[in-house]
Amino acid sequence: MTDPVGAADRLHDAVSGAIDDVLAAATAPPGPIFVGWAAAGDAAACPAAYRAQGEDGWGFPGWSPALAAGAIARAALDLHLDDQRGGADRLPDPLEAVRGWMRAATSVGARGVAGWVGELRAERDTATLAAAAAAASRWLAGFVRVLGWPLPPGLALLNVTRDDAQGVAPRWWPRKGSPVSVGSGADARIGRVRGAGGHRLVVHRPAAGDDREVHGRATFEAAAGALVHRVAPVAVVVTAGDTSERARVEVDGDMLTAGGGMIVEVVRQRAVAVERGYDPADATPSARCRWCDLRDACPPGRDWLAGAGRWRGGLPVVEIG
Numbered sequence: 001m002t003d004p005v006g007a008a009d010r011l012h013d014a015v016s017g018a019i020d021d022v023l024a025a026a027t028a029p030p031g032p033i034f035v036g037w038a039a040a041g042d043a044a045a046c047p048a049a050y051r052a053q054g055e056d057g058w059g060f061p062g063w064s065p066a067l068a069a070g071a072i073a074r075a076a077l078d079l080h081l082d083d084q085r086g087g088a089d090r091l092p093d094p095l096e097a098v099r100g101w102m103r104a105a106t107s108v109g110a111r112g113v114a115g116w117v118g119e120l121r122a123e124r125d126t127a128t129l130a131a132a133a134a135a136a137s138r139w140l141a142g143f144v145r146v147l148g149w150p151l152p153p154g155l156a157l158l159n160v161t162r163d164d165a166q167g168v169a170p171r172w173w174p175r176k177g178s179p180v181s182v183g184s185g186a187d188a189r190i191g192r193v194r195g196a197g198g199h200r201l202v203v204h205r206p207a208a209g210d211d212r213e214v215h216g217r218a219t220f221e222a223a224a225g226a227l228v229h230r231v232a233p234v235a236v237v238v239t240a241g242d243t244s245e246r247a248r249v250e251v252d253g254d255m256l257t258a259g260g261g262m263i264v265e266v267v268r269q270r271a272v273a274v275e276r277g278y279d280p281a282d283a284t285p286s287a288r289c290r291w292c293d294l295r296d297a298c299p300p301g302r303d304w305l306a307g308a309g310r311w312r313g314g315l316p317v318v319e320i321g
């Protein structure tokens with residue numbers, strides 16, 4: 001990537017223009033659209049299933065221990081790093097670090113995951129608190145195991161909720177007043193964001209997924225990160241806590257274009273959804289059919305689940321003969 005600022009600018013122009021075209025051609029305003037990795041992954045995997053989710057599925061599903069794990073773990077690690085700034089690099093005890101942050105999160109009205117933890121504490125919901133602490137400490141332990149300790153020089157946590165609720169999630173809008181916003185879901189950045197480029201984005205997952213998911217996630221985060229920071233990253237590092245995997249995906253122009261396309265596709269599908277939700281014409285079977293709510297009523301999904309394809313979901317296709 002020789003011109004990371006120019007690449008981000010070109011992506012900005014291309015994605016903004018494509019979104020303008022989609023919104024101008026929509027038969028009715030699709031309403032506010034937030035594009036994060038979950039929406040981009042869903043729309044890319046099966047447009048029919050994505051549209052069928054409707055308002056309930058497109059919105060934030062609400063916090064749960066699994067969903068809150070990363071947010072709590074980043075906040076706990078951020079607090080741990082803050083506590084020892086200028087001192088020794090003391091390896092965090094994952095569960096103690098998480099519990100310490102959760103004990104301090106007492107503000108019910110705080111923004112983000114801190115408010116949810118504050119509510120659980122006010123309601124004395126110890127079972128959910130324990131489940132959230134366990135999931136978050138697993139996330140934190142995996143993050144530190146894969147990235148090493150001390151953490152790589154120049155690492156900065158992203159998407160951090162601070163107990164003063166000032167943590168800001170990185171977002172990009174195509175233009176002022178646009179109903180579309182894009183969120184970068186990277187967990188950390190290595191290296192400063194400078195005009196010369198060179199920084200990497202880190203996406204951590206507690207458990208490994210298949211290679212398509214790794215590449216899809218890296219593609220989306222490369223584009224979202226370039227739009228949010230106005231400088232393209234040099235690479236996206238996707239890690240997995242359970243296997244200690246660390247996949248570095250180099251970012252180039254084609255990847256940014258593909259990531260921008262994923263963003264625009266979410267907006268396009270939301271515009272189409274104003275007219276129709278599920279449509280078998282663009283139902284796209286994959287391993288996701290196994291847990292899709294429509295699997296009993298969707299002919300392509302039913303056929304796929306009844307055929308040999310289901311046995312290959314997530315596995316390489318073996319050539320016979």
Ligand code: SF4
Nearest residue numbers: 046285289292298301
């Ligand atoms: S069953 Fe499969 S193909 Fe059908 S809508 Fe769901 S994910 Fe798409």
